[in-house]
Amino acid sequence: MSAVETVHGPVEVDRLGPTLMHEHIFLLNPEYMQNYGRGSWWDEDARVDDAITRLRSLAGKGIKTIVDPTVLGLGRDIPRIQRVAAAVPELNIVVATGIYTYHDVPFVYYMRGPGLLIDADGVDPMVTDFVRDLTEGIADTGVTAALLKCAVQEDMSPGVARICRAVARAHRETGAPITTHTxxxxxxxxxTIELFRTEGVDLTKVVIGHSGDTVDLDYLLEIADSGAILGMDRFGFPDPNLTTRVNTVAALCRRGYADRIVLSHDAACFSDWLGPDALEINAHLLPDLRHDYIPTVVLPALREAGVSETDITAMLVDNPHRYFTPASA
Structure with a gap:
């Protein structure tokens, strides 16, 4: 039986249970937090305790695994996640490696790599770092990443394309699946799919994230027909609203595509993207963006829309399990 790496250690894929495939625990800018948050709006213990409370509640509603694609650019801090995970042993937390940026590569890679100022061995150092996270573990934490992450938000800029290629090459070297922000x-x-195809990526191991932000069924069917998985992973965001998102998923299921859909929220226990008052602002602007929205609201709405239990199980259980099962298995 194949196993997937989690913060708790390897877990057999058939024990992952119902899985939310795109969630965050913390989204932070460490430089900003360290320089302007400590001693004012950032209280480490309080934020960790709040995350523990939220995730215990989620586990109590039947979700057994969350995939947290918080990578470089989003404030990945594995020791902080380990503190949370240790207090919620009933929930598997799967973490990722990769880079999140909309335009340029981080400066630490800007002058290093093939054809750049420092080109020691012709290998992109991003690939080396990603592979290390996937095979040896992240820093000295003892936690190993189980998937790769990249983002294509504005366009396929040279920096974004380089990151996507590095992700593709680490995937080829390790077999690790890929998730994307698009x-x-x-x-x-x-x-994104075209670049991955030219790089020899197994598209059945790719989630095209935030696909549920559109109602264009022709586009969604084209993505699914490539072999890739549709990330219907922003339930709780208001545009499109809940009814529209549910109806889109139901329409895809009626067409036989439940085996290429995963569900999630893209929520965070705390994100500083809206500043120090993010929790209060989120509660006002995005009251439904919370980790338990799918088990408490979305699943009943999907059933009401005619989605069968078989299809719900496919989206929450079977598809994540297949995604994390190595192709060779």
């Missing part, structure tokens, strides 16, 4: 309104799943 802008569905701009239909950026298309160039």
């Amino acid at each position: 802008n569905a309104g701009k239909q950026l799943g298309r160039p």
Whole structure:
């Protein structure tokens, strides 16, 4: 039986249970937090305790695993996640490696790599770092990443393309699956898939994230027909609203595509993207963006829309399990 790496250690894929495939625990800018948050709005213990409370509640509603694709650019801090995980042993937390940026590569890679100022061995150092996270573990934490992450939000800029290629090459070297942030309104799943295809990626191991932000069924069917998985993973966001998101998933299920859909929220226990008062602002602007929205609200709505229990199980259980099962298995 194949196993997937989690913060708790390896877990057999058939024990992952109902899985939310795109969630965050913390989204932070460490430089900003360290320089402006400590001693004012950032209280480490309070934030960790709050995350523990939220995730215990989620586990109590039947979710057994969350995939947290918080990578470089989003404030990945594995020791902080380990503190949370240790207090919620009933929930598997799967973490990722990769880079999240909309335009340029981080400066630490800007002058290093093939054809750049420092090109020691012709290998992109991003690939080396990603592979290490996937095979040896992340820093000295003892936690190993189980998937790769990249983002295509504005366009396939040279920096974004380089990161996507590095992700593709680490995937080829390790077999690790890939998840993406894409802008569905701009239909950026298309160039993402094309780049991965030219790099020899197994598209059945790719989630095209945030696909549920569009109602264009022709686009969604095209993505699914490539073999990739549709990330219907922003339940709780208001645009499109709940009814529209549910109806889109139901329409895809009626067409026989439940085996290429995963569900999630893209929520965070705390995100500083809206500043120090993020929790209060989120509660006002995004009251439904919470980790338990799918088990408490979305699943009943899907059933009401005619989605069968078999299809719900496929989206929450079977598809994540297959995604994390190595192709060789």
